[in-house]
Amino acid sequence: MPEKKPCARLFLDSELIADQMIKLDRDQSHYLAQVMRVRSGEEIALFNGRDGEWRAVVSNVERKAVTLACRSRLREQADESDVWLAFAPLKKTRIDFVVEKATELGVARLLPVITQYTAAARVNVERLSARVIEAAEQCERLTVPSIEPPCALIELLSSWPGERTLFVLDETGAGRPITEALMECAPTTDGSFPPCGFLIGPEGGFSSSELDAVRKRAFVTTVGVGPRILRAETAALAALACWQAIVGDWR
Template sequence: MSIPRLYLDDTLAEGLVVEAAPGQAHHIGTVLRRGPGDEVRLFNPRDGEWAARIESIRKDRARFAVESQARAPVPEPECRLLVAALKRDAMDWVVEKATELGATRIQPVLTRRTVADRANAARLSAIARGAAEQCERLAVPEVTEAAPLHRVLDAWDGVPLVVAMERSVAVPARALALPPGAPLALLVGPEGGFMGAELDDLRRRPFVVPAALGPRILRAETAAVAGLAALQALLGDWA
């Protein structure tokens, strides 16, 4: 039986007793049927991963006794994903897979052809947390509220933004002239692609790096996963 992993933002250190985050007691006690004395793993990017045991548990509350460090904290390279807001099921899937692929921030954006006009950041954050617990990451990506693409671009901090531009003249991902390990970001457009004015605006931005993701037209959720995998393999922590 595998040992459950739980993300906790509290300080983790030997000898401490920490409270479960909201919802964790129900998951551990009711869903996983664990009780006092059972092992858990607690983690966050600041303190690493720690072996712990359930000290007490009720329907909506639990306390964990922290025992010893199982894994030291390891910094993750910055890898952001900007993706045109998708319908609920597709957006949930993208957040889960982007977390597994090492995205450090997930920003839904609104474009002319976006199929959804909002994204539930709280629900998506919970999905990201669950995915991090399952894939043995120490960090949980930040999921931000959806915002218009032009507003996000206007406030951009200069990190290279790789834009998947279908049917456009762009170098393949393997030819990107970017330093490995440096902060980077990926932007994936909506179903049907960016409109001409949006592409013109993107090309004018000095931090935008157009890239091609192969010879086929990809669904938005496929492009997000394929693009992140390519960037992580070529420039990120897979390299």
């Protein structure tokens, strides 16, 4: 008979060890007690991005405080994809969609970038962090992507690690086909692929001066995602899906 699946999955930013008693904070307690309606004895899966995934048992349920008993490790911590996504912020529901789906597609770091034509320059990092945690809990990954504070495009380019290829989606059609560029990524000696990132511009595209600045960087490869004009969130997910299929963990 297959083992019963935990009734919920939670991210905790604390150490996870066997026989540890964990008192959840008010929000997580409310979620388990009032939304999921858990009862004593039910199992919960826990992860913290460092110690793998753990099985915990609900020890006590109160309206504002749920206590768990951490029992045993379900999965060891494993290496995950090392891909970053830099993107021009979008309006609320659309940026929520981007960070949620990017989390599901394995992104390790999210970097909002302010460009000349960015329509929504204000970014609520705390709110987006909560969305990312929810997405990581749902998709059963073992890590949670980090979200950086917004920065200007020139700051991103200046601080970008030279050994990390930056694939910039170029809506002018001057970039190489993304699949062609990705297939030329050479694996390292252990069979893994080198770190990379993607930069997605705003709805209005990059300005000509921004494209000039981008193309001058040795670590940049400009790419295209087909003959159609895609919305920014569609372009981001298309690029990540191509990456996962060609060099990521879909292989």
